[in-house]
Amino acid sequence: MRVLVCGGAGYIGSHACTVLASRGHDLLVADSFVNSSPCVFDRLQRIIGRPVPFRRADLRVRAQVEALFDGPRFDAVVHFAALKAVGESCERPLDYFDNNIAGTIHLLQAMQDAGVKRLVFSSSATVYGDPACVPVREDAALCSTNPYGRTKLVMEQLIGDLCEADPAFRAANLRYFNPVGAHPSGLIGEDPGGVPNNLMPYISQVAVGRRDRLQVFGGDWPTADGTGVRDYLHVMDLARAHADAIDYLLREDRSLTVNLGTGRGVSVLELVHAFAKASGREVPCEIVARRPGDVAEVYADPSLAQRLLGWRAELGIEAMCRDAWRWQSMNPEGYGGSERLEDASRTSDELALASA
Numbered sequence: 079m080r081v082l083v084c085g086g087a088g089y090i091g092s093h094a095c096t097v098l099a100s101r102g103h104d105l106l107v108a109d110s111f112v113n114s115s116p117c118v119f120d121r122l123q124r125i126i127g128r129p130v131p132f133r134r135a136d137l138r139v140r141a142q143v144e145a146l147f148d149g150p151r152f153d154a155v156v157h158f159a160a161l162k163a164v165g166e167s168c169e170r171p172l173d174y175f176d177n178n179i180a181g182t183i184h185l186l187q188a189m190q191d192a193g194v195k196r197l198v199f200s201s202s203a204t205v206y207g208d209p210a211c212v213p214v215r216e217d218a219a220l221c222s223t224n225p226y227g228r229t230k231l232v233m234e235q236l237i238g239d240l241c242e243a244d245p246a247f248r249a250a251n252l253r254y255f256n257p258v259g260a261h262p263s264g265l266i267g268e269d270p271g272g273v274p275n276n277l278m279p280y281i282s283q284v285a286v287g288r289r290d291r292l293q294v295f296g297g298d299w300p301t302a303d304g305t306g307v308r309d310y311l312h313v314m315d316l317a318r319a320h321a322d323a324i325d326y327l328l329r330e331d332r333s334l335t336v337n338l339g340t341g342r343g344v345s346v347l348e349l350v351h352a353f354a355k356a357s358g359r360e361v362p363c364e365i366v367a368r369r370p371g372d373v374a375e376v377y378a379d380p381s382l383a384q385r386l387l388g389w390r391a392e393l394g395i396e397a398m399c400r401d402a403w404r405w406q407s408m409n410p411e412g413y414g415g416s417e418r419l420e421d422a423s424r425t426s427d428e429l430a431l432a433s434a
Contacts, residue, residue, distance in 0.1 A: 080150060081324065082194075083107045084137065084185060085158030086130075087114035089268040090200065090257055092122060093317040094156065096266075099126045101321050107132040108146050109159070113271055115413050121265040137181030140188075147192035154196035154324050155189060157182070160229070163275035164204070167226035168370045178229035179236070186240055190247075197249040198323045199237055202230045203309070203337070203376055205253060212343065213379035216253070216335055223373060234335075241333050248333045250323035255309035255339035255378050257316050259398040260405035267405030268313075269412030278310075278398075281350060282406035285359040294346050297365035299374040305346035305365075309339035309377035312393035312401070322387040339378025340391040349395070356399035357407070 081098060085091045086107030092114075095105055099122075107119075107130055122130045135142040137159050160178045161167070167174045189197065204227030205220050222228040237249045258278040260267030274280040283289045297304040319338050326334065344352075347363075354361045384390045 079153035080104045082152045082155045085109055087118050091158040092118050092266050093313045094320045096125050097317040097321045105130055108135040110136040117413050125263055125265055137184050140184045143184045143188045147188050152194050156198045156320055158200045164224050164226050165275055165369055167224055171225035174225050174229050179232050182233045195247050196327045198320050199251050201234055201251045201253045203253050203255045205231045208373040212375055212377050215379045216382055248327045250327055251335040253337050255311050257313045258310045259312040259401040262401055264404040264408040278402055281353050281361055282402050284361050285357045286406050286410050292363035293366045294363050296368035301375055303345050303347050307343040307345045307375040310344050311339050311391055312398045315391045315393055319389050322389045326387055334386055336383040337378040337380050339380050341378055341380050343377035352395050353399040357403040
């Protein structure tokens with residue numbers, strides 16, 4: 079099938095591209111490269127064995143989105159393109175509403191105009207807010223404790239309303255818990271610009287010597303060791319679920335919403351200790367004040383995904399830490415500051431030529 083992957087140069091999107099390509103799909107990646115770099119496509123070509131075509135496009139710009147649909151029709155769209163940091167969203171809520179919500183509206187409009195009726199959406203467990211109980215099922219109450227979570231909730235609602243209005247439109251809402259790890263080759267991984275907002279890349283950068291110590295946001299949560307508990311999921315398990323979701327939409331001709339997680343909660347300190355063991359490096363840390371928008375404990379009930387998609391997480395916390403460390407140790411500076419600056423200066427015409 080022909081699949082448009084929006085945000086496919088990012089952390090989760092790039093890993094999903096490896097799985098989608100391995101299943102024989104023809105891909106076109108669209109990305110604004112605000113939080114990613116075109117140099118990831120050289121790495122993807124080494125993994126996949128063939129070039130991955132890509133275009134620079136910002137979903138906030140309607141004309142750029144419409145241009146993606148010129149040419150042969152896509153069978154499906156996978157939508158990763160969004161700003162995603164909880165703390166940053168509390169500081170810059172309007173940027174998150176503009177990018178995530180307006181961009182999704184433009185994408186849905188372009189899909190409607192082009193007659194593309196299958197969408198896999200990168201949602202988040204943040205739509206559950208501070209859940210009343212764990213593990214969290216898909217029928218739990220929906221709310222949000224931060225602007226990022228609100229954008230994901232609105233995006234899901236927009237997609238759901240379109241499914242109601244257009245009987246032929248089908249969507250898979252995949253509610254991620256906490257993706258971590260990297261491709262086992264070490265060629266691609268999570269490379270946040272600036273100070274990492276997520277735990278695993280921060281731990282990785284401390285272990286590799288880029289940062290002095292980890293700040294743990296809160297040591298007085300009502301959990302076993304006082305630190306926050308989350309459901310960490312290997313990014314390759316997560317990537318596999320997107321290909322499974324496309325298969326489901328085409329096979330069953332039905333929409334679905336499922337949690338993607340392991341079903342097991344791991345505390346911040348547990349993850350720190352597991353990473354130190356996998357890397358053989360000390361990870362100094364200090365307890366600081368809680369971060370706005372955080373909650374104590376969230377982990378998934380992933381049984382619905384197993385029942386509907388035949389999907390379940392296969393890789394444990396040891397593999398997550400081992401693969402994250404392989405990526406970070408092979409790429410101490412990520413994809414490289416000089417590459418980022420060079421990539422940012424390239425024109426759209428050069429990118430189009432590079433993807434041909």
